[in-house]
Amino acid sequence: MDTYEEALSWIHGRLRTGIKPGLSRMEWIMERLGHPERRLKAVHIGGTNGKGSTTAMLRSILSEAGYEVGTFTSPYIEQFNERISINGTPISDHEITLLAQKIRILADEMEDMSFGGPSEFEIITAMTFYYFAYVRPVDIVLFEVGLGGRLDSTNIVHPILSIITTIGMDHIQFLGDTLAEIAFEKAGIIKNGVPIITAVEQPEALDVIERVAKEKKAALYLNGREFSGTWLSSTEHGEQFGFQSSFSIHGQLETGLAGLHQVNNAALAIMAVDYLRAFYSFFIEEEHVEKGLKNIHWPGRFETLYEKPLIIADGAHNEEGINALVQTIHQRFSDRNITILFAAMKDKPLDKMIQQLKGVADQLYFAPFDFPRAAQKEDYEPYTDEKSSIVQDYHQQIRLFQKLAKETDVFIITGSLYFISTVKNTAFFSI
Template identity: 40%
Template sequence: MVKTYAEALQFIHGRDRFKKKPTLDRMRQFMARLGDPQHELTMVHVAGTNGKGSTVAFLRDLFMASGDTVGTFTSPFITRFNERISHDGEPISDDELVALVNQIQPIVAQLDDELAEEGPTEFEIDTALMFCYFAAHPVDIVVVEVGLGGLYDSTNIITPLVSVITTIGMDHMRILGDTIPKIATQKAGIIKPRVPVVCGRLPEDALAVMDQTAAANVTTVAALGRDFRVKNEPEAQWGERFAYEFGPEHWEQLQVGLLGQYQIDNAATALTAFTLAQRLRGLTVTTAEVRQGLKGTRWPGRFERVSEQPLIAIDGAHNEPAMVEMATLLRRHFAQNDVYIVLAILADKQYQKMVATLLEVPNVHLILTQFQGPGQRAAATPDELEGAVNQSDRVTMAPDWPTALRTALGTMSAEDLLLLTGSLYFISEVRHYFKDDEK
């Protein structure tokens, strides 16, 4: 039995992260012994390479604007573990987390004894905590983010109202496969019989996998750029503005407070999933709800402005597809400014490509550094990052990120942008620093 919050976290984080053989059997056994609380929940399921977190946030705020109470399950957390399980945007309390861990711990011990490869993994436990929490604290709808992949993800024992696949790109290739169709097949594993599917802006070969999987499951796919459309309407303020069209639904000048073309895509994907979910629930979608829900959405660590003077932003662009989007954002919004980027990346990412992509933006100056990687995952060292760079006078090195931050602030002018990016784990560390300063 755990008595404190620290002991609860120690129990959760002390579990294996992966097993050799991917399977949902262990998760199904686990939940059956807990009374299958997931069967009591109405859910939307969100998978994808990038954009999952922002899409979940848009969905949460759209449902809340319509008067629903909303649960969310997201990963990783930015500041505290509790963020992963939230009710109307408020994280689960420490006391509730301790009580839930004590509820599931005996079942975990049973499975550890009975199963040859031992019992549930860390993420399976996270998922079980979430299902049990929302079964005991009912909400109108739960928006569930996939942890990794889809097909064998521990969340994939649910039958949601709508399944969402935000993007498909090259990431986690050792686990999910080394081609876009292979990765798409893993993500398409969340598609269920007669459950409609909403897809963001996918490559053609990835969308073909979704269409084929949906056809086999006798359901439909609504895809961005084909079945629903957006048109960017330039916005002078911090944020984006766009027009949206999906069948009879058509809205002009929708605004989001998050920056980047990809956030328009995420908002439109969320809006389409929200519209389909409301139709299935026999509810109407109003213009006021849509405008309010999208405009109010915030999501920590996604091109989040942490200082206005000087202008400093943080972003967890943690893989090559995200860096491509980042480069597009910088060209569009900050072409007139010098951009100083403090970059720290996990060693198991495609850091050579990530560095090269940022250096294609002519006004970017890179300061390569490192941070304390999570658990067993190491951060790429400055030397490793430097080895990814052809000689450039726009690249410097720093032994740690506080030193990099001081270097950038001592070099940049009042009109420039400072961006810290490269890993969500890095951004979590940095965000603590800036947010603690505000208190």
């Protein structure tokens, strides 16, 4: 494995092992690497929706304040390297290659062990811990949970702060089919004595979060109770809101991300900043918060890809994400003609997601695409009707929209973040 291409091929080849919940493989790797996870000052961020946006907002604020911020996020949108970044800049191809070489030695050794070789996600997680501990130390690292929390490979970290954004019915085949069961898995990231910030609302899920926090003697900061964000108005590219906690008051702030749900994500990020400032002496002023939120860019989150005609990409990959997208469409484009291009994973609740989209779309297209878990033509056929159809060439559909669209038309590409990544990496946004 001497080249970047060979490194990526090996990493992606581990997808064949599937999802492998459990921490035994990661614990073994960390032991062999000298426990890099113990060398980091980290924030651990889990939840069903909003993890990526909250991570991006917190990173942007801390970067504005002059800190070096490492992030571990998934999936990637524009390039694989962005999963491991410093202040939003992905690490280099050379660094990816060197990290993969380091972890592959251990991965090969694990193949003959009882727990087997690591999954793709475990390999990338191990690369991240090693990188920020030994190769490129930073002031703080933000770790986004991959799946669930309790058995996620990131959960070997002992952070200074944990965040659980929301709870929703997603990945039920792994996490359980009730909100309480899913909340239990998400609450698995709560550590002894480590404060937890959350925007969870459903009583049955919140009961679990509160119980676990009490058992772990972890201070709980709840959105709407210990802190709150209040929406004020929408701007061209984001939302204006006010924020209040026992640590700070902001009369008017603005996010660079659109959608009412981004106010909650921003409130979580600001509460995290307040905590870091109050208990870990991070020097963060009001102007850092203001600029960090306003200047944020997070690919695939209600992102404008093309302005005339208007084409937007939003990775609403589950039922809750679609619900947030629908609210944003109602809020911003109630008087516009809406065309939606939708592609999702076949293990998602397609019926509920499509039903919501049909409520706002004047024309809805389903797009099968090349990905192991992606829904295909036969999965979409039950949902076709006079305004909903399957397209085999979504590139052509987008070009056709660009050619024929009127000023009042909006084209929204949504569903799987893997699909958004595929679309964004195909350079066709010109006629």
